[in-house]
Amino acid sequence: GHELLAAERAKSNVPVEKLQELLFTKKVIDQKQKVLDVLKSEKVFDKSQNYFAGRTERFETALARAKRLRNLKLKHNWTLDEFRTASELISEPGPYGLHESMFLITLNEQGTPEQRDEFLVKANDYKIIGCYAQTELGHGSNVRGLETTATWDSQDKTFIIHSPHLTASKWWIGSLGRTANYAVVMAQLIVDGKSHGPHPFVVQIRDLKTHEPLENVHVGDIGPKFGYNTMDNGFLLFNKYKVPHISMLARFSRVNPDTNQYVRQGSPSLIYGTLTWVRSTIVMQAGSVLARGVTIATRYSAIRRQFQDRDAPASEVGETPVLNYTMVQIRLLPLLAATFALHFTGKSMMNLYSENQKKMNAKHENANSSRGAGPEETQSGSDILADLHATSCGLKALSSTIAAEGLEVCRRACGGHGYSSFSGIGPWYSDYLPTTTWEGDNYMLTQQVARYLLKSARAVIAGSAPSNDTTAILTSFRSRASIGCAFDILGSSSDLVAAFAWRASFLTFEALKHRDEQGKAWNDLLVDFYRLSKAHSQYMVVKNFYTALQSPETRGAVDQNTLAVLHSLFRLYALHTLEQEGSEFYASGACSKHQISLTRTTTVMALLAEIRPHAIRLVDAWGFDDWVLDSSLGRYDGKVYEDMFYRASELNPLNRITVDPYPDSDVLFRRVEGEGVRSKL
Amino acid sequence: GHELLAAERAKSNVPVEKLQELLFTKKVIDQKQKVLDVLKSEKVFDKSQNYFAGRTERFETALARAKRLRNLKLKHNWTLDEFRTASELISEPGPYGLHESMFLITLNEQGTPEQRDEFLVKANDYKIIGCYAQTELGHGSNVRGLETTATWDSQDKTFIIHSPHLTASKWWIGSLGRTANYAVVMAQLIVDGKSHGPHPFVVQIRDLKTHEPLENVHVGDIGPKFGYNTMDNGFLLFNKYKVPHISMLARFSRVNPDTNQYVRQGSPSLIYGTLTWVRSTIVMQAGSVLARGVTIATRYSAIRRQFQDRDAPASEVGETPVLNYTMVQIRLLPLLAATFALHFTGKSMMNLYSENQKKMNAKHENANSSRGAGPEETQSGSDILADLHATSCGLKALSSTIAAEGLEVCRRACGGHGYSSFSGIGPWYSDYLPTTTWEGDNYMLTQQVARYLLKSARAVIAGSAPSNDTTAILTSFRSRASIGCAFDILGSSSDLVAAFAWRASFLTFEALKHRDEQGKAWNDLLVDFYRLSKAHSQYMVVKNFYTALQSPETRGAVDQNTLAVLHSLFRLYALHTLEQEGSEFYASGACSKHQISLTRTTTVMALLAEIRPHAIRLVDAWGFDDWVLDSSLGRYDGKVYEDMFYRASELNPLNRITVDPYPDSDVLFRRVEGEGVRSKL
Numbered sequence A, B: 001g002h003e004l005l006a007a008e009r010a011k012s013n014v015p016v017e018k019l020q021e022l023l024f025t026k027k028v029i030d031q032k033q034k035v036l037d038v039l040k041s042e043k044v045f046d047k048s049q050n051y052f053a054g055r056t057e058r059f060e061t062a063l064a065r066a067k068r069l070r071n072l073k074l075k076h077n078w079t080l081d082e083f084r085t086a087s088e089l090i091s092e093p094g095p096y097g098l099h100e101s102m103f104l105i106t107l108n109e110q111g112t113p114e115q116r117d118e119f120l121v122k123a124n125d126y127k128i129i130g131c132y133a134q135t136e137l138g139h140g141s142n143v144r145g146l147e148t149t150a151t152w153d154s155q156d157k158t159f160i161i162h163s164p165h166l167t168a169s170k171w172w173i174g175s176l177g178r179t180a181n182y183a184v185v186m187a188q189l190i191v192d193g194k195s196h197g198p199h200p201f202v203v204q205i206r207d208l209k210t211h212e213p214l215e216n217v218h219v220g221d222i223g224p225k226f227g228y229n230t231m232d233n234g235f236l237l238f239n240k241y242k243v244p245h246i247s248m249l250a251r252f253s254r255v256n257p258d259t260n261q262y263v264r265q266g267s268p269s270l271i272y273g274t275l276t277w278v279r280s281t282i283v284m285q286a287g288s289v290l291a292r293g294v295t296i297a298t299r300y301s302a303i304r305r306q307f308q309d310r311d312a313p314a315s316e317v318g319e320t321p322v323l324n325y326t327m328v329q330i331r332l333l334p335l336l337a338a339t340f341a342l343h344f345t346g347k348s349m350m351n352l353y354s355e356n357q358k359k360m361n362a363k364h365e366n367a368n369s370s371r372g373a374g375p376e377e378t379q380s381g382s383d384i385l386a387d388l389h390a391t392s393c394g395l396k397a398l399s400s401t402i403a404a405e406g407l408e409v410c411r412r413a414c415g416g417h418g419y420s421s422f423s424g425i426g427p428w429y430s431d432y433l434p435t436t437t438w439e440g441d442n443y444m445l446t447q448q449v450a451r452y453l454l455k456s457a458r459a460v461i462a463g464s465a466p467s468n469d470t471t472a473i474l475t476s477f478r479s480r481a482s483i484g485c486a487f488d489i490l491g492s493s494s495d496l497v498a499a500f501a502w503r504a505s506f507l508t509f510e511a512l513k514h515r516d517e518q519g520k521a522w523n524d525l526l527v528d529f530y531r532l533s534k535a536h537s538q539y540m541v542v543k544n545f546y547t548a549l550q551s552p553e554t555r556g557a558v559d560q561n562t563l564a565v566l567h568s569l570f571r572l573y574a575l576h577t578l579e580q581e582g583s584e585f586y587a588s589g590a591c592s593k594h595q596i597s598l599t600r601t602t603t604v605m606a607l608l609a610e611i612r613p614h615a616i617r618l619v620d621a622w623g624f625d626d627w628v629l630d631s632s633l634g635r636y637d638g639k640v641y642e643d644m645f646y647r648a649s650e651l652n653p654l655n656r657i658t659v660d661p662y663p664d665s666d667v668l669f670r671r672v673e674g675e676g677v678r679s680k681l
Ligand SMILES: Cc1cc2nc3c(=O)[nH]c(=O)nc-3n(C[C@H](O)[C@H](O)[C@H](O)COP(=O)(O)OP(=O)(O)OC[C@H]3O[C@@H](n4cnc5c(N)ncnc54)[C@H](O)[C@@H]3O)c2cc1C
Pocket: A098, A132, A133, A134, A135, A138, A139, A140, A141, A142, A171, A172, A173, A174, A228, A233, A434, A437, A438, A439, A440, A441, A443, A444, A526, B304, B306, B307, B322, B325, B327, B328, B412, B413, B414, B415, B416, B417, B419
């Protein structure tokens, strides 16, 4: 394997380091290396038994790691960024996961200064450890349907938290099962018999000394899962459990204890901002999540040789690396292209988000300085935010689906060995899968995108001037409605982007016709909405990838040859996607039957051949350390078989056991190294 | 949940029992019930801890179950069929798996009478326990590339089995890791310096008393996998290991010990027959494998309620079962249709296979009776066998892909709860996945199908009369080449089938043009071949489903209403597939743009609505017992939440542990029910 990968690297001159710096910046790479060195030197992070351990052991190790990580942060005075880098490098969900994310964020964003003093300070110090308890056994997506109640008791000025039915049990709550002693609990606020919808309450659930559940609290772990087994997702039921007035997080609404009135204050739009931010990070992470699988499968298929090429000249002896088969290339190389596409898209979303935050803050300051914001400022700020919010929903759905399904394609591309845990793909895939369901189920998010696009289309029809990219492409589509289009998708990359915009716009107005003119029921349009959201999100990815390649930042970072390779990746991603969705493109008039057929039979195949020699260096540019990949198949040095064999024969605990194989004997394990006869039927 | 499922069942009058009998026959259903009753009463088959146990425990339990099963077979005098039924009901791979299948089959088919006396008798008695060791660390698909050698020693008349490199290590061999004491080893036969390719050897690897590996044999378990962890897949290396002459299975070729000559005898075509049979069972199983997931997801989404319908009349209060959302229907109902499509296709393949075997045997007898078979008899027998062999490759690939990917669609359709092991889908999916890789990797099989189709097309061009269904549709396509076609895909079901035949034929002649006229390299055509194989296999499924519905057997089994529902399932399967592959159908001229767009926007949606009320009864007809499904979400009585809660809070061993949650403490598990303080950092 070693020589094969070395030869692959010699074949291409893509500058791995420069490309890596373009993706991450030198600063981030160095920081990652520094943190990695610390982690590697700590025995508790040793991964060699990860793939063997059962649920309880894995959770135990994860808890040990979480504790150690916290202590390392203190010891090395890590910034939050460095701490997050460390968690990413360890690559497994841990029992402090929800404490360190949603619990702290919620206290910070939704707490009053007094509440922050009371809870956040202790939480930051791990004196209390929390989680975020929203989902219930009976309700996830439909937050308004939550059944847990928090009833204001005007007598003793407390809230009574109660779970009226079994389905009201909190469920799936990360860090709750065994670890947390506090929870932010979303509950229906009831004041004087009137319900005001779900509100967040900070609730103690376990004793801070004994760590046993408090009275009238029933809490535990929900059991094994498809993945995520290092995390203790939990359940939680309350039996008329009293909490003090301060428990209700009161930044945006509160119950006045004197008047017993429910009061709203300020606007929780900040929370939407956070949601947008979280979704944008999911988009960017999707690129690197997928890149792990692509790195492993690409390296492995460069060293895995199977069969001689039927048409190979007699001089070429020996078997062919399977990466040379076009049927392997068509599975892996478009995914390789997708890793870059998603990365640049996520990055641009996050930039847009921070710019917009700055603008909003500036506006805020201007307002304070009593000059007042000009109308375009307000307008553009919020319109861009609305656009960002909607597009981030669609992109979250698209990108996490691409990553999750792409990982399975990578695993299967590795043939039999892909099925071994040592491939490193399966366990990673299993842990990633919930991303398609949480932060908005991928199917349901598409309704939000469609709703936004319909609204935008209505505005365009009503004659509003375009105020963001979405309304711009819709306007341009409408202006050409009577003359059609002619995109040179195979000759011009900007035309290729325009074809994606055209198809998305076409589907938007089609959906609008169904809803507004034909008055179809919302439910009858869900499948169309799903397609629409996908089309719009694919346009966004293609556009952002293209824009990133045009940017001075990129053009300055790498040489012309490398730019050409990146450009081929862009075209491969775009054209492969276009071909997959051929009938929509054709139906919209964005391209002709002949163009689609040329794409399929000629252009995509030519792009595969162009990219093939650079495949290994392109995955190298993602810069995954072997320690991080924890994969026999994906080793940087290609020593796949040696590593498989070592793990199987040296690390595998099952090989310590000698069984009694005969059905007429009751003995199962005849001998366990270090023990006597052990188990009986 | 209970009332909801009862109401669902009341809405439809599909006769569940009759339909079930149509699928399986009354005899098989009764037999299954009888076996199930036995299994349920045995403690060792209790499933309640399956989802919690780690690798070693799971293997241990699986061994206990395998032993018990063997003893039950003796006790109840089960037929082979009943024994297989029992294994299926237990639904987990077990350590005797390869002994009971490939080991026995190979001894039987490839052994001489003498060898059967020597090995098969003991194997049938479990005095020796074997496995089938073909795949190596370095070679799987390419069997001819195997590296293990068996060198004939003319001096002492033995074979020397040897693994010259690490990559020669046998790998993935089921039942080998811990259980087997014998193996059928595929090794390159070398006689007098000349290699004769891979041949099977029966080799003892462990001591029959101590069960320790014999000298010069290195054997063990290959470690944890994505699934299949109840099976001990193993590795095996030989260091110049001597075995006697009788070890080489000699039915089809042998080394003459006197002359030291390699001799072939008889034709191993029988083995191809077995391969065809195995692939046909995979097709049929794919239907029921998928049906488990569809049963679980359909029942769950009938009781899972989330949101009120936006357009619902004010009188309809309460939340909507998610199965009412068209976006859930479009994911589940085409898969429900696929379960029936695959079942009927597999059944018809197996019938064709047995009929053909009978014909061949008759021919054989005729030949013996010295009358000689008529030319059509020989012709049709072998041509149908060739067709069956090729189509079984394509169908194996298509059906196992549909089942595997469909299961994941079902899991995700269940939202968050689908991720819990208690859903029962994840574990089942993980165990099923290797079916896409073994018995021919699904991608690679498509090359065999394409090769066969190209050959058939060449024969048709050369003017041969059609001799089977494949050449018949190719001939008919060619005869219309200059006049095209006009299929009423939405109005006529036979036209719909014909459209599938048309597209497959079109792609066949296209591929032939690329290969023969344009002289494209084989490797450059792999993607086209993949598409071609898929198209042809989809045609086969659609045709077989349609034919099954037309058959007197079906028409006599259920009433007109039920036939209409089955017919809707057929149309849904066919039209949904057609729409997914829209651009190929369009490019081939099999249908118009307008037809495809109507399919998408109108017909498929209408079919979903037609089938929706019968969904629960249709899955009920698959007849999975709750004990078999082992799923909280898929319970027949709909008591989903109660069961989830029971398993989480009562059965989950993690809840016996109280942790120390603070990072400044070294203690991890403060208290384990029944133990003292346990673990430290
Ligand atoms: C590993 C994991 C960790 C989690 N951690 C937490 C946590 O820490 N805290 C927390 O509060 N929650 C957590 N969750 C819960 C998670 O947020 C929910 O599972 C998620 O929001 C999906 O909701 P649901 O499960 O209710 O799906 P459901 O809403 O029940 O969806 C079921 C199906 O119905 C469909 N559907 C539902 N409504 C509609 C509609 N209106 N139109 C069309 N289709 C519809 C969906 O697409 C889906 O296919 C976690 C979940 C997982 C899997």
